[in-house]
Amino acid sequence: MGVVKLSTAGILDYSKTSNFLSGNAPVSFGAFDLLETQTLASSASSVTFTGLDSYSDYKHLQLRIMLSSSSTAADTVLEMRVNGDFGNNYSWHSIRGNGTSVTSETALSYPSDYMMVLRGSRTSDVYSAAVVDIMDFASLSKNKTIKSLTAGRGAGLTYIQLQSGLWIDTSPITSINLDPANPSYIFGTGSRFSLYGVK
Amino acid sequence: MATPTYDLLDSVTLASSASSVTFSSIDQSYRDLVLVCGNVNASSANQNFVFYLNGDYYPSTAYSAVFMEGNGSVIDSDSETGGYFIRFTTSTNRLQTDSNAILAIQLFDYTQTDRHKTALVNRSDSYATMRLAGRWANTSAITSITVDGNVAAGATYHLYGISA
Numbered sequence: 001m002g003v004v005k006l007s008t009a010g011i012l013d014y015s016k017t018s019n020f021l022s023g024n025a026p027v028s029f030g031a032f033d034l035l036e037t038q039t040l041a042s043s044a045s046s047v048t049f050t051g052l053d054s055y056s057d058y059k060h061l062q063l064r065i066m067l068s069s070s071s072t073a074a075d076t077v078l079e080m081r082v083n084g085d086f087g088n089n090y091s092w093h094s095i096r097g098n099g100t101s102v103t104s105e106t107a108l109s110y111p112s113d114y115m116m117v118l119r120g121s122r123t124s125d126v127y128s129a130a131v132v133d134i135m136d137f138a139s140l141s142k143n144k145t146i147k148s149l150t151a152g153r154g155a156g157l158t159y160i161q162l163q164s165g166l167w168i169d170t171s172p173i174t175s176i177n178l179d180p181a182n183p184s185y186i187f188g189t190g191s192r193f194s195l196y197g198v199k
Numbered sequence: 200m201a202t203p204t205y206d207l208l209d210s211v212t213l214a215s216s217a218s219s220v221t222f223s224s225i226d227q228s229y230r231d232l233v234l235v236c237g238n239v240n241a242s243s244a245n246q247n248f249v250f251y252l253n254g255d256y257y258p259s260t261a262y263s264a265v266f267m268e269g270n271g272s273v274i275d276s277d278s279e280t281g282g283y284f285i286r287f288t289t290s291t292n293r294l295q296t297d298s299n300a301i302l303a304i305q306l307f308d309y310t311q312t313d314r315h316k317t318a319l320v321n322r323s324d325s326y327a328t329m330r331l332a333g334r335w336a337n338t339s340a341i342t343s344i345t346v347d348g349n350v351a352a353g354a355t356y357h358l359y360g361i362s363a
Contacts, residue, residue, distance in 0.1 A: 030203030037230075037363045055201075064231060064363070066307050066317070097267025097330070099278025125338060129307050129317045149319050151332030153265050158278050160265050160319075160332045190313060194230070194363040197201060 058197030115165030229360030
């Protein structure tokens with residue numbers, strides 16, 4: 001194949017481009033990615049996300065939860081832990097509005113065995129909601145922190161809560177454990193747990 | 200396999216003041232929605248600011264809500280049933296001409312027809328910070344969101360979809 005000299009004289013609508021995109025739309029590689037979703041086909045006594053070390057190319061994680069109770073008689077209370085650590089290695093602060101007043105609680109002055117709670121409603125079509133941000137989950141040098149916004153409105157629940165949680169450990173988070181505080185009132189069918197990675 | 204999400208579905212920037220903005224025919228292929236409102240100021244003092252769904256105008260027996268707010272000196276919480284989904288209509292949280300409010304509204308499971316619809320709201324502005332939860336006791340998919348209130352030019356509304 002011969003070499004043909006290309007000059008602007010033969011190009012219509014010639015314009016100089018300053019980058020390799022040459023007018024094409026930039027490609028997005030995703031800064032907020034869905035990693036996993038678990039939707040309960042039947043009630044469950046725990047939900048666990050494992051193998052999170054495979055997501056170490058993300059900086060942060062976000063959990064988005066819709067939660068109901070398996071029982072129409074009582075709420076379920078979800079407690080969040082990480083790496084299978086059920087010891088008293090957590091602390092947390094919260095502010096909570098119940099429709100009448102705002103209160104603040106803490107576990108700073110004493111160790112806790114969980115870092116976040118969410119109360120799930122007891123009616124099948126009413127779900128409590130949570131957004132949980134897990135910061136620097138793969139860090140080798142930082143104790144791990146989360147912040148969450150949770151709420152339940154209806155079916156006996158009236159609250160909104162902002163909570164920070166601390167796991168006093170610098171190990172990378174490799175699993176997330178979500179368990180009911182009372183094994184008699186577990187997570188209801190249709191409850192949804194979605195995990196996202198944030199770059 | 201990771202799936203990129205948090206996709207922009209629609210956006211509106213007010214070129215002039217408006218009393219209402221509606222996002223209609225909302226894409227039904229996502230699991231959650233996030234509506235981010237920025238630079239929100241009232242076009243005149245003391246304006247109510249209300250969100251409602253699918254044309255179910257307020258007050259409606261299907262709406263209930265709970266909120267908490269703090270303004271640096273006072274903290275407060277209130278709730279209601281049979282009124283509003285998301286509203287800012289009290290003396291402490293109506294829009295002002297210098298509110299510079301920003302809101303992030305998380306709408307969960309908006310296409311799921313086996314459950315009521317729930318929202319979590321973060322709002323901060325020049326006067327206060329507020330967290331609110333709203334429930335729409337209706338199992339229909341959300342197809343439209345209306346923002347009601349006399350809002351000044353310059354406000355931005357961005358609607359995002361999140362897969363699950």
